Amino acid sequence: xxxxxxxxxxxxxxxxxxxxxxxxxxxxxxxxxxxxxxxxxxxxxxxxxxxxxxxxxxxxxxxxxxxxxxxxxxxxxxxxxxxxxxxxxxxxxxxxxxxxxxxxxxxxxxxxxxxxxxxxxxxxxxxxxxxxxxxxxxxxxxxxxxxxxxxxxxxxxxxxxxxxxxxxxxxxxxxxxxxxxxxxxxxxxxxxxxxxxxxxxxxxxxxx
Numbered sequence: 546x547x548x549x550x551x552x553x554x555x556x557x558x559x560x561x562x563x564x565x566x567x568x569x570x571x572x573x574x575x576x577x578x579x580x581x582x583x584x585x586x587x588x589x590x591x592x593x594x595x596x597x598x599x600x601x602x603x604x605x606x607x608x609x610x611x612x613x614x615x616x617x618x619x620x621x622x623x624x625x626x627x628x629x630x631x632x633x634x635x636x637x638x639x640x641x642x643x644x645x646x647x648x649x650x651x652x653x654x655x656x657x658x659x660x661x662x663x664x665x666x667x668x669x670x671x672x673x674x675x676x677x678x679x680x681x682x683x684x685x686x687x688x689x690x691x692x693x694x695x696x697x698x699x700x701x702x703x704x705x706x707x708x709x710x711x712x713x714x715x716x717x718x719x720x721x722x723x724x725x726x727x728x729x730x731x732x733x734x735x736x737x738x739x740x741x742x743x744x745x746x747x748x749x750x751x752x753x
Contacts, residue, residue: 546692546744547711547720553743554730556722561672564640565632566595568655569625571665573615585615597638600629624660631658644674651676663701671721677714679721681705684728691732691750 561567569589574582589611593599600608608622615621636642643654648670655666667680679685681704689695695707712720731738737752745751 546747547708547724549743550688550727551716551720551723554723554726556719556726558672558718558722563595564644564669564673565597567669567673568628568640568661568665569595569600571668572621572625572628572660573612575617575621575660575665577616581614581616585612588612588614597629597633597636600625601633603629621660628658628660640669640673644670648676648678663705667705671718677709677717679705679708679712679717681708682725683734684725684732685721687734688724688728688732691737691748692744693749 562570570582570586573585573589589595589608592607592611593603603626605622605626608625609618612618612621612625632638632640643651645651646654651670651674652663652666655661655669656663664680664682667678670676671678671680681689681701685708686695686699686701686704689704689708690697690699694711695704699707709717731742737750739745739748739752742748742751745753
């Protein structure tokens with residue numbers, strides 16, 4: 546099933562920017578869509594250098610005005626400032642020492658920071674540190690459960706490991722992106738388009 550999704554929605558993995566930029570952008574992307582988080586990141590870049598030192602000293606009101614389009618700005622702004630302070634003071638302004646650690650340790654270090662959950666940590670570790678993992682967003686969680694790959698009540702880590710058991714390491718990032726596109730365009734949350742789904746004949750949740 547997953548190979549058919551990859552064939553129908555081929556997506557080339559994007560080349561990430563610096564790890565700290567990926568982290569900030571991913572925090573902005575929480576609970577919003579790409580258009581809103583991209584707009585916030587673009588405005589943030591115009592106002593600040595995206596470094597831990599600079600953002601650790603940012604005025605919170607100015608920061609909020611930059612990231613307002615991403616939503617939840619009263620939560621995200623102080624989190625970005627605090628994460629920047631931690632990285633600046635504790636890690637000498639760089640994530641490199643964390644990204645060199647084995648996956649479980651690196652993830653644990655990132656998740657010690659405010660506003661950094663498993664998905665946010667995994668995106669940085671998958672794209673910047675090149676760990677062969679599959680970050681799980683709402684689209685991937687929904688698709689995985691509908692396809693019967695994970696149980697309906699499965700949590701983040703169970704979904705991730707269920708997918709990784711089926712997908713070879715070198716294919717995980719590209720299929721991660723393909724499943725997201727499939728979830729956005731076919732396997733939608735309120736009204737999935739089962740009639741044009743490439744895996745409707747094997748999907749246990751198909752309405753056909």
